[in-house]
Amino acid sequence: MKNTLSIHQKISLLAACLFTVIALVIGYLSIGLAPVIIVGGSALTGLICWYFTYLRKPVEPGIILPLFILTVAGLQIHIVEEYLMGFAPAMSRLFGIPWSERSFLMVFALIGPVIYTLTSLGLYYKTPLAGFVAWFIFIGPGIAEFTHFIFPLISPDLLPHDPRPLSADIGGIPIPDMPNFYFRTTGRYYFPGMWTAILPMIPGCLAVYRLLIKNLFRIEKAVGLR
Known part of the structure; x- marks a missing residue:
């Protein structure tokens, strides 16, 4: 019987x-294409994962919450490093986008925690939309943070060979x-947020495994037993 x-x-x-x-539209109009590809890709991937998992069968709070x-706690520590080391202006120089520290703080340090708190409450009560936000966080900070290790290798749009x-x-x-973290210019392999990027990645990747991959293994095993 089809599960409608x-x-x-x-x-x-x-x-x-x-x-x-x-x-995606607001992000593109506000800060440009490059960050939107990362965030938008995470949102679309999270949407697909959520559709086939939590939306159809909400996970018990004891598992997902x-x-x-842990993922958002690691993310907030990660954001502290990003702010202190100049992530927003570094991204502005890297991709030639108008991303101010004020907008960075508004979204990630002020509005973000409110959303995370409400999402936690929603997950406790198995609210479907809370599952979508959770999946977005698991895919974004959970997996996409690896991009921090790629950014130092990308030549900035603005004066890439000037270290000042x-x-x-x-x-x-x-x-x-706007600082320059281009490895070929500075000789230093670093980008704001790199040191703590692993903190949200560990529980985020574990969540993807626990909620999606492990369930797929169970389904394949069940089908094989028929």
Whole structure:
């Protein structure tokens, strides 16, 4: 018998799809294409994983909630390093995008924790939409943080061979003190957030394994036994 979605599940699916599209458009208009590819790719992947798992069968809070809390706790520590080392201005120089420290703090340090708190409550009550947010976090900070290890190898859009901090207007927005972390210029393999990127990755990857891969193994095993 075909497993159809209930009205509540369909509304949650529509809301998640709308959120993904709107976030991609706003992100592209605000900070450009490169970060949107990373964040948008995580959102789309999370949406697909959520659709085939939590949306159809919510996971018990005792399983998903600890993984989510550990992931966002690691993420917040990671964001501290990013802020202290100048992640937003470094990304601005790397990709030529107008990403100010103020907008970085607003999204990741202020609005983000509110969303994480409400998501934790939603996971406790098995709210479908909370599962979508959790999957987005598991895929984004959980897996996509590996990009921090790639950024030092990419030549910046703005004065890649000048090691000095750069202040400039990008898209009419003044971005001061944009550091250069290009490895070939600085001789130092580092990018803001690299040291703590592993913190959200460990529970995030564990969540992907526990909620998706392990279940796929179980399904394959069950099918093989028939």
